[in-house]
Amino acid sequence: MKADVLIIGGGIQGCASAYHLARQGVAVTLLEKDYVARHASGVNAGGVRLLGRDLAEVPLSKASMHLWQTLDEELDADTGFRATSLVNIAADEADIATLKAREATMHAAGHTHEHIIDRQELREILPQVHPSCVGGATSKLDGLANPFRSTNAFRLAAERRGAHIVEGAELRSLRKVGPTWIAQTQSYSYEAATVVNCAGAWADRVALMIGDNVPLSHAAPMLMITARMPHFASPVVGAVSRQLSFKQFDNGTVLIGGGAKGFADRTTNKTRLDYAKLARAARTTIDFFPIMARASINRMWAGLEAYMPDNLPVIGPAVNAENAFHAFGFSAHGFQLGPIVGKVVAEVILTGQTGFDLSAFRIDRYDRKIL
Incomplete structure (x- = not known):
């Protein structure tokens, strides 16, 4: 052929x-x-x-x-893309200093899409965030897709x-x-x-x-998804200095990531979960959002990914x-x-x-x- x-x-x-x-x-x-x-x-x-x-x-x-904004129309398909925004939470003042240093670097390069928010703005966007969190950074263009x-x-x-x-x-x-x-x-x-x-x-x-x-190299980043919960988070959520990544879908389920890696065997095409790391990822999520202590994990999985x-x-x-x-x-x-x-x-x-x-x-x- x-x-x-x-x-x-x-x-x-x-x-x-x-x-x-x-x-x-x-x-x-x-x-x-x-x-x-x-x-x-x-x-x-x-x-x-x-x-x-x-x-x-x-x-x-x-x-x-820019392409994502009209991708459904171009491909004549439903990709599930939604511009929900993304928030990286600053847990303390050290995280704020990290964000300000990055902001200076980004502005020097002509990029202004990232915005630092204070404690009050963070509460307005994410009312259920832990009271100790001091702010964060957001990009309103960001979101999620299937x-x-x-x-x-x-x-x-x-x-x-x-x-x-x-x-x-x-x-x-x-x-x-x-x-x-x-x-x-x-x-x-x-x-x-x-x-x-x-x-x-x-x-x-x-x-x-x-x-x-x-x-x-290759590894197996792991994910968990919960049963349905009352809606409490519209943006995609991350953290400045801790492994936190989650998003709540319209149906109430919450997808938890954060970069924890399981075991990957590309020869056999298989992955294996590391439950200790998944438990730590769940604990981190609860640290930032105490409401997640009520969550029930419905499913866990890992994929094979390549890393430079x-x-x-x-x-x-x-x-x-x-x-x-x-x-x-x-x-x-x-x-x-x-x-x-x-x-x-x-x-x-x-x-x-x-x-x-x-x-x-x-x-x-x-x-x-x-x-």
Whole structure:
């Protein structure tokens, strides 16, 4: 089977890339070893976050936030996106000092979307927050979406424009013969002039097949969801210096994250929960919101996610092969970036350039430089 572009990986980055290429008339084949949105892109917390981004990511994140506002209309789908705002709570004055230092850095770079709030403003937004909390930072543009629906919305929109999505197709080998990339799965061979590595927790293996080496690790971020509770929190909630992340849905259930990691085995495609860490995450949630002591946990799970040492993704061309590109290593915060990353990947493939500075995301940033 032949295509112009072959994408490895059916998460939101891969599906968004397939969509943006297919809408330009490019013949795209996407290979996913399990099913679309099986791993990080389908089981994450669904935060659509601009607040607290690394400075290098802010331009991409701003552009992606703009795309999220009309994504349902563009993809003709319900992604579940709602601009609820996000609040990072300051537990003490040290947290306020951290926020003020960040504000100065952000303003110097021309970014004014983050706003510091005082104790009274925090109470007005989150009446159930613990009385000891002194303020926080908020971004009114932020919100949430349904990760499984969002990823599949890109997948279906790509297919409507002619993309070929193949599930249950695990990559066994990838090699270049002349100008052609040849990918072999357990059943078929695929050929394309260009290959894109969006393989998530398995992306370092695909990168090696392309010829690039990268210090990627993987882990299993865990989530819990409660039974329905009286509504008490409209924004997505985080904390400045503690592992806190939760959101309450319209039906009253509360999704609790915070970055606690379970045990990941990518060889067997399995994760295992660390109940001690989940208990600490629950305790932290109660510390900030005493009302959560009444909550009953309904379900717990973990997904496989890829991490770079600096928690920044890899986005851009391969360094040791032509007509090969990477978009992986989003370190548990790539969901919001999906729409713009897909667009950028398509731009770079089709035109050789993009309006964004991708130097911080190059795959060889950890290579030793020989003087």
